[in-house]
Amino acid sequence: MVSKITLEVFRYRPDQETQPSFDSYEVPCEKDWVILDALNYIKDQIDGTLSYRWSCRMGVCGSCGMMVNGEPVLTCATFLNKFLPGPVKIEPLEHFPVVRDLIIEMSDFIGKLQKVKPWIVRKEEKSLEDGEYIQTPEQLGDYKQYSMCINCMLCYSACPVYGLEPEFVGPAVIALAQRYNLDSRDQGKGEREEILSQDDGIWQCTFVGECSEVCPENVDPAGAIQRYKVAATNNWWKSLLMPWGKSE
Amino acid sequence: MDNFSHDVLIIGGGGAGLRAAIAVAEINPKLNVAVISKVYPMRSHTVSAEGGAAAVIKPDDSLDHHAYDTISGGDWLCDQDAVEAFVNEAPKEMLQLEHWGCPWSRQDDGTIAVRPFGGMKIERTWFASDKTGFHMLHTLYQTSLKYDPIQRYDEWFVTKLIVDDGRCQGAVAIELATGQVQAIAAKSVVICTGGCGKVFPFTTNANIKTGDGMALAYRAGVPLKDMEFIQYHPTGLPFTGILITEATRAEGGYMLNKDGYRYLQDYDLGTPQTEPVLRSMELGPRDRLSQAFVKEMEKGNTLEGLYGQFVHLDIRHLGEKKINAKLPFVRELCLKYENIDPVNEMIPVRPVVHYMMGGIHTDINGATPLPGLYAAGETACVSINGANRLGSNSLTELLVFGARVGSVAAEFASNQSDYTFDMAYESITEENHIKNQFFKEKKNQERIADIRKEMHKTMEEGCGIYRTENSLLASQNILTDLKERFSHVAIDDHSRTFNTELVAALELSNLLDLAESIVQSALSRKESRGSHQRTDYEKRDDENYLAHSLAYQEKDNKPRIEYLPVTITKWPPGERVYGR
Numbered sequence: 001m002v003s004k005i006t007l008e009v010f011r012y013r014p015d016q017e018t019q020p021s022f023d024s025y026e027v028p029c030e031k032d033w034v035i036l037d038a039l040n041y042i043k044d045q046i047d048g049t050l051s052y053r054w055s056c057r058m059g060v061c062g063s064c065g066m067m068v069n070g071e072p073v074l075t076c077a078t079f080l081n082k083f084l085p086g087p088v089k090i091e092p093l094e095h096f097p098v099v100r101d102l103i104i105e106m107s108d109f110i111g112k113l114q115k116v117k118p119w120i121v122r123k124e125e126k127s128l129e130d131g132e133y134i135q136t137p138e139q140l141g142d143y144k145q146y147s148m149c150i151n152c153m154l155c156y157s158a159c160p161v162y163g164l165e166p167e168f169v170g171p172a173v174i175a176l177a178q179r180y181n182l183d184s185r186d187q188g189k190g191e192r193e194e195i196l197s198q199d200d201g202i203w204q205c206t207f208v209g210e211c212s213e214v215c216p217e218n219v220d221p222a223g224a225i226q227r228y229k230v231a232a233t234n235n236w237w238k239s240l241l242m243p244w245g246k247s248e
Numbered sequence: 249m250d251n252f253s254h255d256v257l258i259i260g261g262g263g264a265g266l267r268a269a270i271a272v273a274e275i276n277p278k279l280n281v282a283v284i285s286k287v288y289p290m291r292s293h294t295v296s297a298e299g300g301a302a303a304v305i306k307p308d309d310s311l312d313h314h315a316y317d318t319i320s321g322g323d324w325l326c327d328q329d330a331v332e333a334f335v336n337e338a339p340k341e342m343l344q345l346e347h348w349g350c351p352w353s354r355q356d357d358g359t360i361a362v363r364p365f366g367g368m369k370i371e372r373t374w375f376a377s378d379k380t381g382f383h384m385l386h387t388l389y390q391t392s393l394k395y396d397p398i399q400r401y402d403e404w405f406v407t408k409l410i411v412d413d414g415r416c417q418g419a420v421a422i423e424l425a426t427g428q429v430q431a432i433a434a435k436s437v438v439i440c441t442g443g444c445g446k447v448f449p450f451t452t453n454a455n456i457k458t459g460d461g462m463a464l465a466y467r468a469g470v471p472l473k474d475m476e477f478i479q480y481h482p483t484g485l486p487f488t489g490i491l492i493t494e495a496t497r498a499e500g501g502y503m504l505n506k507d508g509y510r511y512l513q514d515y516d517l518g519t520p521q522t523e524p525v526l527r528s529m530e531l532g533p534r535d536r537l538s539q540a541f542v543k544e545m546e547k548g549n550t551l552e553g554l555y556g557q558f559v560h561l562d563i564r565h566l567g568e569k570k571i572n573a574k575l576p577f578v579r580e581l582c583l584k585y586e587n588i589d590p591v592n593e594m595i596p597v598r599p600v601v602h603y604m605m606g607g608i609h610t611d612i613n614g615a616t617p618l619p620g621l622y623a624a625g626e627t628a629c630v631s632i633n634g635a636n637r638l639g640s641n642s643l644t645e646l647l648v649f650g651a652r653v654g655s656v657a658a659e660f661a662s663n664q665s666d667y668t669f670d671m672a673y674e675s676i677t678e679e680n681h682i683k684n685q686f687f688k689e690k691k692n693q694e695r696i697a698d699i700r701k702e703m704h705k706t707m708e709e710g711c712g713i714y715r716t717e718n719s720l721l722a723s724q725n726i727l728t729d730l731k732e733r734f735s736h737v738a739i740d741d742h743s744r745t746f747n748t749e750l751v752a753a754l755e756l757s758n759l760l761d762l763a764e765s766i767v768q769s770a771l772s773r774k775e776s777r778g779s780h781q782r783t784d785y786e787k788r789d790d791e792n793y794l795a796h797s798l799a800y801q802e803k804d805n806k807p808r809i810e811y812l813p814v815t816i817t818k819w820p821p822g823e824r825v826y827g828r
Contacts, residue, residue: 013743013745014745015743015744015745016743032487032488032554043697043748043749043752044695044696044697045697047740048695048696048739048740048741048749048752049740049741049743049749051741051746051747051748051749052748053287053291054455055287055291055293055454055455055456056291056293056295056296056454056455057454057455057488057490058296058488058490058491058581058585059580059581059584060295060296060379060382061290061291061292061293061295061296061454062290062291062295063287063291077584077585099425099745099746100743100745100746101746103746106288107402110288110402113390113393114393117393117394118390118393119348119349119390119391119393119394120347120348120349120391125347126347128340128343128344128347131343132343132346132347132352132359132360133346133347134357134358134359135354135358136354136356136357136358137353137354137355137356137358139358140351140353140354143351144351147351147383147386148379149386150290150295150382151288151290176390180349183349185347185349186349
């Protein structure tokens with residue numbers, strides 16, 4: 001017989017209620033089910049009004065991040081039976097305004113990402129006729145890890161600085177800025193550093209590394225932030241000692 | 249954005265949609281281009297593609313080789329002028345993506361690396377490890393952010409195309425966050441919404457792959473082409489349907505039956521060698537490999553699992569180092585979702601619905617028969633994929649035809665006058681229509697999930713890898729019944745804020761229309777070709793069916809099927825030969 005497990009799910013519909021509440025649902029705890037399968041069971045069989053985002057169910061689209069028993073996870077990559085006998089508490093990702101139920105408002109991230117110019121910046125474009133930019137596997141290795149970010153927002157939920165300072169550009173955006181800074185094809189590092197240097201949040205990051213712990217893709221945003229700090233400090237010294245020299 | 253009027257409106261923000269948007273912005277920066285999508289662009293299903301993208305790059309390769317592989321792979325149903333344009337523009341588009349920062353895997357000297365792939369005679373598949381689609385999508389998304397003329401409607405669900413004065417002039421959509429129903433005007437409209445794998449129960453396709461754009465065009469009178477051609481990928485994980493990329497076989501993986509025997513040798517696919525041989529055995533085309541599975545199952549040579557029959561994909565002999573270097577995502581997926589480590593264990597796999605060769609009927613530039621309406625990507629049927637798509641052609645297709653369609657849609661928009669419909673009227677009418685359809689109390693109220701489940705069941709049973717007239721007629725009857733039952737669907741959720749139950753109802757309505765077009769097209773095609781296998785008509789019939797099917801929606805009746813001859817340039821229909 002399949003065992004059952006209870007999900008305590010955060011509910012909030014701003015056009016119908018002023019305060020959030022929790023609804024309890026008992027679902028089968030199938031061996032192969034992830035948390036997302038249980039939510040889909042609820043939506044299909046018990047309560048069609050429960051709202052959440054999901055799509056690929058294979059850990060790559062980044063839609064289905066939620067707090068499960070207080071930890072930010074991808075619900076498609078978290079097995080349900082690990083939480084037996086339950087109950088399991090499901091909440092929207094922390095540190096974000098809630099649109100409804102388990103759906104958070106993520107336009108803040110979208111805006112911040114655009115601000116750091118996450119694209120190849122070139123003084124002069126190579127023409128297509130001249131072929132590809134040569135990039136050795138080692139050069140690719142310099143930034144590859146940071147290019148793996150799926151924008152799932154788990155690191156923002158884990159970040160104590162973002163929790164206190166919503167202005168902070170945040171772990172994933174810094175990792176993505178570094179992804180381009182470290183790409184041998186890019187020449188936009190200076191422009192991005194100018195933007196990042198205006199952010200006080202970076203200096204408040206204490207390198208506790210919660211962001212890297214929760215990252216499902218091992219992007220290591222904490223490492224990216226540390227590397228940025230070292231580079232920025234070097235440039236600061238350079239600008240002090242050689243004011244005519246340009247930072248890279 | 250305030251006035252909801254644009255030059256070009258692109259529906260769908262995946263690979264094709266973003267490539268089209270960038271093309272518009274580059275060709276004419278004065279044009280105002282908007283991308284509307286039911287999800288944030290980086291959630292689009294392009295993200296899940298793993299293996300790679302084909303384009304000729306090696307000195308021993310040629311455009312003709314790529315074209316021939318594609319055409320023979322498609323069992324001669326591809327339009328050869330379209331294939332020629334495709335292979336010709338593919339290298340430039342792939343290179344363009346390299347210049348935009350796509351982290352393509354490299355050779356030691358820093359030049360682009362390519363890998364072999366199923367049905368391809370020469371190595372020409374560019375790859376970014378085994379997350380190629382993910383890297384392509386994020387590169388396109390991030391690059392699109394640098395173009396000011398590109399505006400976005402993120403998380404808006406399009407419910408209807410607006411056709412006025414004989415041309416497509418925009419769409420009506422629901423802003424999910426607020427529930428606002430809004431008409432949006434555009435001088436040209438481009439549909440890039442992907443396929444409709446969710447017509448079937450067991451699919452690699454993401455939840456969002458509900459063919460919305462196909463249904464929009466179909467209802468606006470545009471025919472759907474070659475809908476009977478549905479690709480089963482031979483290697484999906486049981487239960488989840490998660491795709492194990494063809495690159496797994498290209499790197500040297502074996503397909504084994506319950507006796508550990510490389511059974512593909514019994515299906516005219518060549519003789520087994522230790523190392524992978526191009527266009528042979530495990531590197532045969534997907535349709536033939538999926539069909540071999542069914543035959544093997546009928547012989548009792550497959551294994552029985554919790555979720556049906558399966559065979560094994562074995563990559564243990566590749567060793568941990570190669571697996572980590574070339575197939576890290578495969579290992580990650582097996583560990584995370586199947587709880588097995590392919591370094592030491594065989595991977596259980598079975599065929600799984602993967603891709604729609606068919607779609608919105610377009611010409612070689614992505615133009616549909618309806619003026620002002622264009623389509624590209626999986627949602628469209630140009631057709632370069634014919635009766636069976638080759639692995640690693642679809643990602644390239646997004647780029648080539650995304651760029652093409654962007655360019656022609658921009659040109660069309662530049663020569664059009666302003667919209668002629670009443671924006672407020674269109675918005676209110678559609679809002680009332682939606683309310684009446686779903687928010688009223690109904691007798692014999694039906695649940696979305698129940699109807700969806702029955703649609704899934706009948707499509708798998710009647711319209712799977714092998715079909716017959718009887719199985720298809722049974723599906724047709726059940727679908728008619730389900731469409732009637734769908735009129736009794738009422739939803740519990742009456743909130744305006746992010747109403748995902750309403751979205752699910754609208755998606756199901758799209759899927760039902762598409763399922764009907766698939767079954768009708770399959771019934772009409774009385775031959776076997778590529779992925780369309782009729783056990784009652786086992787041979788390919790070039791005399792009668794060297795033609796594309798066109799399904800037109802008819803009010804209160806079954807879809808009408810017409811045929812359009814295939815364009816042949818220099819490759820007359822021949823035998824598909826693999827492994828010999």
